[in-house]
Amino acid sequence: MRRRWTATVAITLAGLLGLSACGGGGSPAEPAASGDGGGGKQQVEVFSWWTGPGEADGLKAMREIFEQQNPNLTFFDAAVAGGSGDKAKALLASKLQADTPPDTFQGHAGAELQGYIKAGDLEELNFLYDELKLADAFPAQLVEQISVDGKIYSVPVNIHRSNVLWFNPSVLKEAGVAGAPKTIEEFVAALEKVKATGKIPLSIGSEWTVTHLLESVLLGSLGTDAYNALFKPGADWNSPQVAKALENFKTIMSYAGSPQDDWQPAAKQVADGEAAFNIMGDWAYGYFHNPPDGGLGKTSKTDFDWAPAPGTEGTYLWLSDSFTLPKGAKNRDGAVAWLKVAASKEGQDAFNPKKGSIPARKDADQSLYTDYLADALKDWSGNKLAGSIQHGVAVNQPWLAAINEAVGLFIGTQDVAELQKGLAAAATANAQ
């Protein structure tokens, strides 16, 4: 009898212990308290979503420089897979709410960080910008577009371009289109010509790629200054100019092929000669160009070619990955050391050629960037800048969610007035 009692109590206690372990638990992957990682070395937890081919290699190259420069620090890679960081951001949100931030995390530079800033999760980095004279190293307009009330909260590592028109030269030739269209009107005419040949005029992917297309059409229809003004307080999304731009968007969308699973299959249709045009960010270059497994192994200028999206020549619709300094980071000094590497010419020149992007710094070693990247580097130093919507520069996360909702509903209804109403409401509710 006694034995049964003891057993019962033991089981109960075990149950309670299990329960409390669940309650206080973190994920098992949590790095052991940063104190000493291995042999007295301090660990720096770097949170990113760079796990794909190219980007992971770039991160590794930067990590090597970091560990070489900081022999007493080890790099803990807390990367979470998933394109554009959807899953990573969800995990990050719960980490920040539990006040257990990683030492530094990746985020798109610009308005996407506003939520974290408002919640008081981020430390401002002006001290670092002063110390490293970063305001002179980055283009002035970039620094202006990522500043919030004169404060800067992140260090941009790379620059991607959103307004790139990818096209298949032989499909264009077959359709009798002389070259990349320069204006929206020329673009629509070219789409019409391609349609007559029976090929897909414009390939699209899942719904976010449609928002991506929308930002290029808005920029191409409105012009750079009017586009940038849309994201300032009191902007007028109900204007007839925006209505005209959205009509253009509807016309262009009417030439779109059936939606693909994501941006890669859509880009592949252009590379395979099934479709003529695709508007996608310049990460598509790596996909077109890299040898199979990571890419399609196509030859640039013959299998695929590029131009600024119609009507946007002279403007760089940019987005950027950047690193931050969360408040309450366990290893703040280590995080600052990482930010210094991420901001340095050496770090950026190691990372970017592998990732297929260009450095945010103006003093990059130009010989490292060839083919498309050479073009991009040239445009980056001379063009006007405009911030991407879909990729977190111009609008904060709730605003982007509202825009995606309006665009997603538009794909079903094809109702331009409803779309404009949705976009205007999104701006009123979320503009800062």
Next chain:
Amino acid sequence: MRRVRAWLPGLLLVTPSIVAIGVFVYGLLGWNFRLAMTDQHDEVSEGGFVGLRNFIDIWDQARWHLSVNHAIVFTVVFVAGALVLGWFLAFLMEKGIWGEGTFRAIYLFPMAVSFVATGIVWRWLMNSGMDERAVGLNRLFDAVGLPQWEWFRNQEWGMAAMALPAVWQMSGYVMALFLAGFRGVPEELREAARVDGATEWGVYRHVVLPLLRPVTLSALIILGHISLKVFDLIVAVSGKQIVTDVPAVFMWVAVFDSHDPAKGATIAAYIVLSVAVFVIPYLIWSVRKERRS
């Protein structure tokens, strides 16, 4: 002391579960309803009590109507499809098909797969490419001359296509339920009906089916509540696109993209309530049945 000995060990054994369920299920459920009745529309603000305003306001949103419609289409196709297919499979089994045990295992296997894995496979099967671009089911349909479809990318009927993987996954389970039901019908009753001159179909129509009503009800409730809170399958097949939006995906977007806790909690509350409509009558019914027996 003796009396205490009788109930105390039992109570101690179940206490951890009671505490865990109380805190993590009912406690959090209550917390969710409280949050849904505040105006905490971002993570940092405090949020004051606004009563049922969120519950009413959400009906002004086009997306909410869309996702509710989607959930209804999905539920109807999924529940009806799984019931009919499951019933039909059980019917074949019951007729004493050769190698019954093997077939039964094969039909039950999909149950062992998670919705996420099912979704990833069916995303490929239901690719919308046609003709020379066809893969998956469209390729097969093209080869045998059947019409090809846009599947879940179709703006009107996408959700009906989305229910197909769920039917595939759950109909084996429904089959098992029905098969047990069929086997529970006493042979004497069937024989009595045959002696009275009933055709084979008549035996099923008037004797077996009425006796299967409790099984059908359980199956309906189990499928119905899975269907109303479906999330993993949708996300695995199409991600968070509006074309296949359902309340659970909308909730995820509201919380993690829009950063609007009150809106997410409101949607979550609606999901719980809609599932409760199915589950509570079932609980009442099964408690009554237990009392009777």
